Amino acid sequence: MLRLNGVTVDFGARRALDAVDLEVADHETVCVLGPSGSGKSTLLRVVAGLQTPDAGRVFLSGQDRTEVPPHRREVGLMFQDHQLFPQRDVGGNVAFGLRMRRARRQETAERVAELLDLVGLPDAQRRTVATLSGGEQQRVALARALAPQPRLLMLDEPLGQLDRGLRERLVVELRALFHRLSTTVLAVTHDQGEAFVLADRVVVMNEGRVAQAGTPLEVWQHPASEFVARFLGFDNVVEASVHGGAADTPWGKLPVPDGIPTGACKLLVRPTGVRLTAVEDGLPCTVEARTFRGGDAAAVTLLLQPQHGPRMEASCALREAPEPGSSVGVAFDEQEVVRLAG
Amino acid sequence: MDLARSEVDEAPGAAERGEPPQAAPAGGRRREGRRSALRLALMVLPVAFFGLFFAYPVAAIVGRGLRSDGQWQLGLLGQVLTDPDVLQVLWFTVWQAAASTACTLALALPGAYVFARFDFPGKRLLRAVVTVPFVLPTVVVGSAFLALLGRGGALEEWFGLRLDTSVWAILLAHVFINYAVVVRTVGGLWSQLDPRQEEAARVLGASRIAAWRRVTLPALAPSIGAAALIVFLFTFTSFGVIQVLGGPRYATLEVEIYRQTAALLELPTAAVLTLLQFAAVTAMLAFHARTVRKRQSMLSMLPAEQTARRPQGPGQWALLGSVLTVVVLLILTPLAVLVERSFNGPDGYGTANYRALGSVSSDATFTVAPVAAIGNSLIYAALATCIALVVGGLAAAALTTRGGGGAVGRLVRGFDSMLMLPLGTSAVTVGFGFLIALDEPPLDLRSSWMLVPLAQALVGVPFVIRTMLPVLRAVDVRLREAAAVLGASPLRAWREVDLPLVRRALIVAAGFAFAVSLGEFGATVFIARPDAPTLPVAVSRFLGRAGELNYGQAMAMSAILMLVCTGTLLALERIRTDRSGEF
Numbered sequence: 001m002l003r004l005n006g007v008t009v010d011f012g013a014r015r016a017l018d019a020v021d022l023e024v025a026d027h028e029t030v031c032v033l034g035p036s037g038s039g040k041s042t043l044l045r046v047v048a049g050l051q052t053p054d055a056g057r058v059f060l061s062g063q064d065r066t067e068v069p070p071h072r073r074e075v076g077l078m079f080q081d082h083q084l085f086p087q088r089d090v091g092g093n094v095a096f097g098l099r100m101r102r103a104r105r106q107e108t109a110e111r112v113a114e115l116l117d118l119v120g121l122p123d124a125q126r127r128t129v130a131t132l133s134g135g136e137q138q139r140v141a142l143a144r145a146l147a148p149q150p151r152l153l154m155l156d157e158p159l160g161q162l163d164r165g166l167r168e169r170l171v172v173e174l175r176a177l178f179h180r181l182s183t184t185v186l187a188v189t190h191d192q193g194e195a196f197v198l199a200d201r202v203v204v205m206n207e208g209r210v211a212q213a214g215t216p217l218e219v220w221q222h223p224a225s226e227f228v229a230r231f232l233g234f235d236n237v238v239e240a241s242v243h244g245g246a247a248d249t250p251w252g253k254l255p256v257p258d259g260i261p262t263g264a265c266k267l268l269v270r271p272t273g274v275r276l277t278a279v280e281d282g283l284p285c286t287v288e289a290r291t292f293r294g295g296d297a298a299a300v301t302l303l304l305q306p307q308h309g310p311r312m313e314a315s316c317a318l319r320e321a322p323e324p325g326s327s328v329g330v331a332f333d334e335q336e337v338v339r340l341a342g
Numbered sequence: 343m344d345l346a347r348s349e350v351d352e353a354p355g356a357a358e359r360g361e362p363p364q365a366a367p368a369g370g371r372r373r374e375g376r377r378s379a380l381r382l383a384l385m386v387l388p389v390a391f392f393g394l395f396f397a398y399p400v401a402a403i404v405g406r407g408l409r410s411d412g413q414w415q416l417g418l419l420g421q422v423l424t425d426p427d428v429l430q431v432l433w434f435t436v437w438q439a440a441a442s443t444a445c446t447l448a449l450a451l452p453g454a455y456v457f458a459r460f461d462f463p464g465k466r467l468l469r470a471v472v473t474v475p476f477v478l479p480t481v482v483v484g485s486a487f488l489a490l491l492g493r494g495g496a497l498e499e500w501f502g503l504r505l506d507t508s509v510w511a512i513l514l515a516h517v518f519i520n521y522a523v524v525v526r527t528v529g530g531l532w533s534q535l536d537p538r539q540e541e542a543a544r545v546l547g548a549s550r551i552a553a554w555r556r557v558t559l560p561a562l563a564p565s566i567g568a569a570a571l572i573v574f575l576f577t578f579t580s581f582g583v584i585q586v587l588g589g590p591r592y593a594t595l596e597v598e599i600y601r602q603t604a605a606l607l608e609l610p611t612a613a614v615l616t617l618l619q620f621a622a623v624t625a626m627l628a629f630h631a632r633t634v635r636k637r638q639s640m641l642s643m644l645p646a647e648q649t650a651r652r653p654q655g656p657g658q659w660a661l662l663g664s665v666l667t668v669v670v671l672l673i674l675t676p677l678a679v680l681v682e683r684s685f686n687g688p689d690g691y692g693t694a695n696y697r698a699l700g701s702v703s704s705d706a707t708f709t710v711a712p713v714a715a716i717g718n719s720l721i722y723a724a725l726a727t728c729i730a731l732v733v734g735g736l737a738a739a740a741l742t743t744r745g746g747g748g749a750v751g752r753l754v755r756g757f758d759s760m761l762m763l764p765l766g767t768s769a770v771t772v773g774f775g776f777l778i779a780l781d782e783p784p785l786d787l788r789s790s791w792m793l794v795p796l797a798q799a800l801v802g803v804p805f806v807i808r809t810m811l812p813v814l815r816a817v818d819v820r821l822r823e824a825a826a827v828l829g830a831s832p833l834r835a836w837r838e839v840d841l842p843l844v845r846r847a848l849i850v851a852a853g854f855a856f857a858v859s860l861g862e863f864g865a866t867v868f869i870a871r872p873d874a875p876t877l878p879v880a881v882s883r884f885l886g887r888a889g890e891l892n893y894g895q896a897m898a899m900s901a902i903l904m905l906v907c908t909g910t911l912l913a914l915e916r917i918r919t920d921r922s923g924e925f
Binding site for chain 2: 048049050069070071072073074075076077079083085086087096097100101144145148
């Protein structure tokens with residue numbers, strides 16, 4: 001459906017996109033994930049035709065569309081802050097794209113009603129945009145983008161400004177909706193939770209380049225680089241040298257899973273792979289802080305200062321969590337040790 | 343009306359959205375080129391209009407004055423500029439403008455605060471009322487103050503006091519006219535400033551005054567500066583008021599230019615004075631453009647309705663009371679006295695003055711019944727409004743079209759300043775320039791009535807641009823992008839997104855252009871044909887003649903003019919405040 005070949009965009013001296021290759025298959029949902037300033041939004045603007053790339057091509061359904069102006073690309077874009085037309089009511093906003101395609105009046109009316117039903121706002125037709133709440137605006141923006149049946153639907157931080165509860169509900173609803181409509185979706189977000197729930201595939205971006213692409217599970221299990229690992233919230237990254245099923249690290253010897261090649265590399269130890277033991281049974285550490293994370297498992301994140309080596313994070317259940325200042329021993333679970341490429 | 347304000351909050355969004363406004367990426371150069379072409383194309387008609395009906399006549403009159411026997415007589419410059427009489431006029435022009443500006447700021451800034459931050463019954467009506475003097479023809483203002491302060495005026499009847507021979511009358515009349523400039527430009531911004539900014543400063547330990555001085559004042563400073571400059575500019579080039587109130591003692595450059603041209607036929611002196619005034623005004627506008635561009639900053643804004651509160655405590659009520667007193671004494675009294683005099687005929691109170699307007703007078707002040715002037719004025723003003731809307735609308739569109747960095751951007755900014763020039767250039771020069779420049783085929787318009795609406799449109803254009811610009815700039819680029827992604831071509835996107843948002847601004851602009859055209863005097867007095875005078879010209883002619891009936895008729899005519907202007911303005915005020923959404 002969508003293919004980008006070596007797309008590059010420069011803003012003066014700053015390179016926003018650097019030779020980006022990307023593919024989105026029919027009916028697939030792809031999430032571009034990255035910190036702010038990583039070029040995610042620029043990527044969407046290039047696909048929509050709102051930003052002309054300095055190099056590279058944009059193909060839609062196999063045709064080169066790089067030079068086609070935005071109003072002839074037949075893609076949908078939901079803007080970050082929705083950009084509903086303030087002078088039109090909800091119905092007028094949803095009908096806009098259909099009117100631009102000269103749909104018949106009857107057809108337009110039916111489609112608008114259908115879409116507002118779909119997004120759960122069946123009686124909102126005549127409401128003014130100013131009276132909508134954030135969540136309602138988001139739904140109207142989605143209905144407006146979907147109305148002309150775009151070949152590709154793009155979402156820029158679709159749930160960015162909503163509060164947490166609403167986000168968690170909407171992201172599941174969106175996922176179900178896209179599957180039901182079998183729409184092709186390219187979404188952009190800085191929130192990994194959102195991306196993992198929504199996407200068939202995620203693309204992690206850093207400074208205008210693709211850092212890693214894969215299914216949510218692949219990316220989570222095997223972050224390709226220290227950047228990706230840290231972006232996903234994993235901070236236990238150490239230099240290591242691997243030989244014979246173990247690795248030498250500043251924390252002492254770490255067990256590693258089979259198949260990690262011999263030599264120097266970086267290792268990630270997930271907090272869940274840091275097990276607490278009696279002081280004499282493992283690496284002696286001091287508990288510097290503990291942060292209650294809540295959630296189903298009532299998890300607590302501990303910040304540990306080992307006798308030697310950098311600080312590390314450990315995850316444990318609330319009832320087992322030691323007090324700050326106490327001494328603990330630490331052992332490592334080889335299944336939670338991951339080799340990082342970069 | 344927001345003559346100065348508009349530039350202060352210019353395009354605040356681009357940087358914040360992380361879009362590079364000026365960067366022209368190599369691949370986008372073609373589209374960038376197309377945008378530059380569009381920008382330049384939009385400028386063609388406005389530039390042609392200004393070239394033909396502003397630059398050419400002004401240049402012609404300057405050339406006529408400074409050239410004789412095919413030689414430039416530059417020695418004249420020094421000769422005129424060292425003439426003590428001229429220096430006297432120049433000195434008076436500058437200091438009365440400075441004094442008028444200071445008085446206006448002193449009286450109107452508290453008004454701006456009260457209108458911005460307080461809610462009180464009748465506020466909307468009162469805000470329209472204080473704007474009436476601004477759109478009143480200056481000749482009418484002059485006659486109103488004559489009726490209040492002059493010989494046989496209200497003040498003399500009540501207190502035996504006459505001010506029409508003193509400079510106070512001029513200063514008061516200038517404050518009267520420009521009160522609204524400050525209240526609306528400064529107050530408009532003030533009403534939208536987020537009060538929480540000041541609250542944040544208070545919480546951080548600033549006293550009430552310190553918080554105002556450190557937070558609010560810096561935010562307001564650019565608009566105060568801009569308002570002050572506009573007032574200075576208007577009073578620097580004041581004509582109608584001084585013509586009526588100045589008597590033989592006081593003359594501004596503009597009045598002197600008129601005297602040299604129309605009465606003494608001293609074209610060379612007039613030409614030098616015109617150049618002098620032109621240079622001064624250009625310098626002021628350039629200074630203004632520089633300071634405004636430097637001071638652009640992000641302000642935290644709220645809709646005005648959310649910031650106004652009912653006054654609390656004796657201090658705030660006293661402030662409201664004193665502002666209302668100033669408004670009543672300074673704004674309402676002159677208008678009321680004017681109306682009162684218009685009904686005061688030779689045989690006591692009645693409609694004699696108005697009835698006299700319907701018949702051709704015996705002393706041949708007019709060759710037609712004066713009432714015909716009303717019809718003329720309305721037709722001319724309507725035509726001038728149409729011209730001003732087309733020219734000003736195109737110019738505003740060119741100024742807000744994005745793209746074309748570098749050279750095109752600089753060109754467009756220069757164009758922006760150029761469009762402000764007619765506000766400060768001697769209208770008398772323009773009018774006289776029309777007469778001597780547009781008299782040859784293919785542009786032989788000297789005896790055509792079209793000259794009047796053309797000259798009036800020239801004054802209306804800056805108002806149209808200043809009203810349209812902020813609204814056009816406020817239209818979020820991403821709304822247009824949203825329309826484009828949904829399938830709207832650029833033209834369609836403009837029609838569907840921009841036009842509905844600016845329609846109100848367009849109507850407001852039309853209203854101001856209409857009111858300003860209606861009151862235009864300096865140029866019209868030269869080019870209106872004797873058998874087709876406009877209202878201000880008729881008023882001035884009545885005032886120039888002795889006799890109680892003439893005076894009464896001048897007052898009656900002024901009252902009619904005031905009524906038309908007030909009506910236009912009240913209609914506009916409805917449109918202005920009856921807005922939905924953010925725009």
